[in-house]
Amino acid sequence: DVVMTQSPLSLPVTLGQPASISCRSSQSLVHSDGNTYLNWFQQRPGQSPRRLIYKVSKRDSGVPDRFSGSGSGTDFTLKISRVEAEDVGVYYCMQGTHWPLLTFGGGTKVEIK
């Protein structure tokens, strides 16, 4: 099974400052079709997860452009260019390459300093 490892576990950030979350997979997420299926989800306190990013760097509809995804192979990053109060929550990466057996990272909690 593919294991997804996120860091850091907790990320205190000052409003208006950037934030970066790392996600590493135990196996390459490059699919045989040449694409890489790595998603990022945001879960605000008391809410369901919401997908932000799919296929490493494609933003879902309605997602602010301060969120960006990057990476390749086994190493991926979610960046928030300027953190806003509404960005507080837990962020999860999830691999889809080995669909339908989906696996999630352990989560990174973003909080305001």
Added chain:
Amino acid sequence: EVQLVESGGGLVQPGGSLRLSCAASGFTFSSYSMNWVRQAPGKGLEWVSYISSSSSTIYYADSVKGRFTISRDNAKNSLYLQMNSLRAEDTAVYYCARDTGITGVDSWGQGTLVTVSS
């Protein structure tokens, strides 16, 4: 707008059974595969089960294999999860989530809480 509404959660004793439902609207349910994903209190997300649009293909996480059964009724736009032989470690919020194929899942319900305790 895609809507997924779970129901059926509650308190059950260890060894007991529970059936969860997920009512779908706002999209052509019969065209999409679906998943159940759970989240133990204060913990991360764990994929539980997958069912294809026609029910022809089904998968389970090892942690629930042999105890849980996923099913769907396309005529009723509904997804189900029959949970038997429940254990304390099955305590979690259970979400239904629409499958988008290899890109994973996109829409999630609000979840239903299952508590397994004596």
